[in-house]
Amino acid sequence: MTSKELEKELQAIDPNFTVVENPNRGGLSNIFYEGTNYDLPPVSTDEIREDRDDTHRYVFPNGMSARLWSHKEIIDRANAFLANIDNVKKDHED
Numbered sequence: 001m002t003s004k005e006l007e008k009e010l011q012a013i014d015p016n017f018t019v020v021e022n023p024n025r026g027g028l029s030n031i032f033y034e035g036t037n038y039d040l041p042p043v044s045t046d047e048i049r050e051d052r053d054d055t056h057r058y059v060f061p062n063g064m065s066a067r068l069w070s071h072k073e074i075i076d077r078a079n080a081f082l083a084n085i086d087n088v089k090k091d092h093e094d
Contacts, residue, residue: 001047001048001049001050001071002045002046003043003044003046003048006071010078013078013082014033014078014082016033016034017033018031018033018035019032019043025060026045028043028044028058029044030042030043031043031074036092038081038088038089040081041073041074042068043074044056044058044068048068048069048070048071048074049068049070050070050071051072052070053070054067056068056070
């Protein structure tokens with residue numbers, strides 16, 4: 001799955017989600033809700049795996065790496081985010 005395919009799936013859950021390619025980190029895209037990134041995880045632009053794979057990683061320019069989230073993890077995180085959206089928004093206002 002690509003980040004654009006993920007965006008369509010997230011927008012079917014809530015049309016306020018967008019997935020935007022990160023201009024500073026080639027190969028990574030960011031998930032936004034109503035134009036804000038509420039600490040939602042970055043995702044691979046080209047390959048989002050269905051299940052968790054600890055070997056699927058993004059390597060930053062400084063050599064540090066981070067595991068990329070799977071499709072299932074992202075959908076679960078998006079649903080948990082929406083269930084708690086009022087508190088999340090309040091926390092970001094402070």
